[in-house]
């Protein structure tokens with residue numbers, strides 16, 4: 001689903017965020033990117049979302065070489081990718097429904113079909129009953145779930161999330177991961193940047209560790225479930 005080949009990203013300042021990064025993520029995987037602050041995690045996600053372009057190297061997403069996606073086609077390209085951010089990036093003067101509907105409105109989806117899709121997405125994150133509320137009346141975890149509903153409302157094959165649990169306590173973080181796992185179970189590929197190692201260690205997903213814009217040695221890539229109950233399935237989703 002994602003091939004990153006020898007990617008360098010150097011900013012005008014001369015700062016190199018990625019220094020020859022190569023990695024591959026298979027369709028249907030749920031993978032975490034970890035690393036210290038400044039390791040290049042956000043830059044990697046921004047290249048995949050075509051918010052940035054690499055200085056050199058290839059970024060191939062779902063068979064498309066992003067260097068061949070013209071500026072004009074970027075909106076269409078982005079529609080196949082769901083994006084979740086730590087700070088939610090919600091419109092606070094609009095109700096939950098409008099926030100989730102936004103990508104559909106931009107894509108020109110008709111009113112009735114958009115309504116159906118928005119409600120399906122809100123249902124998936126357990127917020128159907130909050131569609132008329134404004135984001136500021138929701139808890140931080142609920143706001144994050146609105147952001148997730150907006151990211152998946154177009155049914156993307158790929159979901160990328162940048163520190164999606166950064167502002168959440170451990171319980172709410174696990175709740176978000178449960179939602180992600182359910183998407184993964186129905187075939188969505190997930191790439192999640194996080195430095196919450198304690199949370200990641202509980203989940204048993206593959207981990208790609210970055211350090212100063214390159215991958216740490218292979219031994220640091222983790223594919224390991226901890227013994228005992230899977231915390232994501234240990235408790236059923238309760239609204």
Ligand SMILES: Nc1ncnc2c1ncn2[C@@H]1O[C@H](COP(=O)(O)OP(=O)(O)OP(=O)(O)O)[C@@H](O)[C@H]1O
Nearest residue numbers: 011013015016017036037038039040041042043044
């Ligand atoms: N637009 C930019 N211009 C100049 N330097 C940048 C820019 N964006 C990122 N950088 C630099 O590139 C490096 C990698 O940044 P990046 O945001 O990818 O790291 P990160 O691993 O996501 O960090 P954090 O966990 O703190 O979000 C940092 O040194 C950062 O200062």
